[in-house]
Amino acid sequence: MGETIPIAVPRKGRPLESVLDRLARRLDAPELADDVTSTLRHEKARTKGNLEEPAEDVYHRLAEYSDVDDPTEPEYTLVRDTRAGHPRRIVFDSVTIPLEDVAGVPDDTRIRLVGREEPFRALRTHEFALGFDSADLILEEVVELRPEPIDRIADMNARIDPADTDVRVVTGLGDTVYHTLMATPEVAPANESIDRDFLEGYEGPLCIEPRYERLVRAVLGTRTLDDVEFSYPEDGREEEAAIADAGLGVYLTVTGSTAREHGLLLGEQLFPSETVLLESAPEVTESVAAVRSLLNGADLETELAVDG
Known part of the structure; x- marks a missing residue:
């Protein structure tokens, strides 16, 4: 055998x-x-x-x-x-x-x-x-x-x-999907990309799933998050809707269609999830x-x- x-x-x-x-x-x-x-x-x-x-x-x-x-x-x-x-x-x-x-x-x-x-x-x-x-x-x-x-x-x-x-x-x-940075038009920079560089100068809430907190800290780097405060979707609330309320967030996307339905602009693909x-x-x-x-x-x- x-x-x-x-x-x-x-x-x-x-x-x-x-x-x-x-x-x-x-x-x-x-x-x-x-x-x-x-x-x-x-x-x-x-x-x-x-x-x-x-x-x-x-x-x-x-x-x-x-x-x-x-x-x-x-x-x-x-x-x-x-x-x-x-x-x-x-x-x-x-x-x-x-x-x-x-x-x-x-x-x-x-x-x-x-x-x-x-x-x-x-x-x-x-x-x-x-x-x-x-x-x-x-x-x-x-x-x-x-x-x-x-x-x-x-x-x-x-x-x-x-x-x-x-x-x-x-x-x-x-089998790649992406942890993607996304923002409302009101929060997104007017003539710049929604990316890590933008986050370094950003002060305010960043909406994420609670279980992804350590992942987001690793992917963005702790220096980038100095003035960022994490917020989390309420139980049962759709993630993209919660991000739209917060103005800025990170969530998994494939096509980004659901994010756009909530009025969100897609930014940098921070990390490939496979x-x-x-x-x-x-x-x-x-x-x-x-x-x-x-x-x-x-x-x-x-x-x-x-x-x-």
Whole structure:
């Protein structure tokens, strides 16, 4: 029997879909990605009440989706959703993928994707050598805050204290959205860009999501925020609406259409938010390194290029 390399992955959402798409491209196996993605999107729609379907016990659906006798078929599990009433939601649990005739990977090697609520933290405790998670979580938890801003993954790795964690970022997967600076016309400078330079001379509120406070401090640099006071959206209030009330803020954007609907002007894209491949250096064996190379590669169109 060959070696099975466990890889921590998100249980649901865009990050998990990006991981599955990556594997589909590298292994020429789109069926798994399509199967898991369609199942989870369907279940998300059910949880949100967007589907008119006969009521069916969630445990029956879970049993229909999961094949516990064949590890190469996806298995799912249940978590409590954060929506009102905390409904049970079906999410990804695990699947084993044989790596047959893959160049550079030892014969009979397998990878096992294992769902985790926070894969980054599972790597920090040395449960896994490899994993995928949002770049945001690394900024929120372990990078050092300095006067200078941070805008590249290479800078992120350089700011991680080795005494704090052995986990490092290998690369991004290209599923990019942006933490973007945005302002109302009344607050935006008349003939200048809405960017870090503008913020250095700005005094007043900056509306952000509370969980992004440390991330914003890292991305903008503490010097830029000397005269800035953070404000936060009230519970249940749309972020762009809260930013419009404050006059200036930072939030994730894809097209920026919702921001414009609230009369906001889009400024500098401060940091690209992507799903990233992570490694825990002490756990990297020769086989793990081979799998890491399989998941990495020059074909990735990512904003988060790592130097070296």
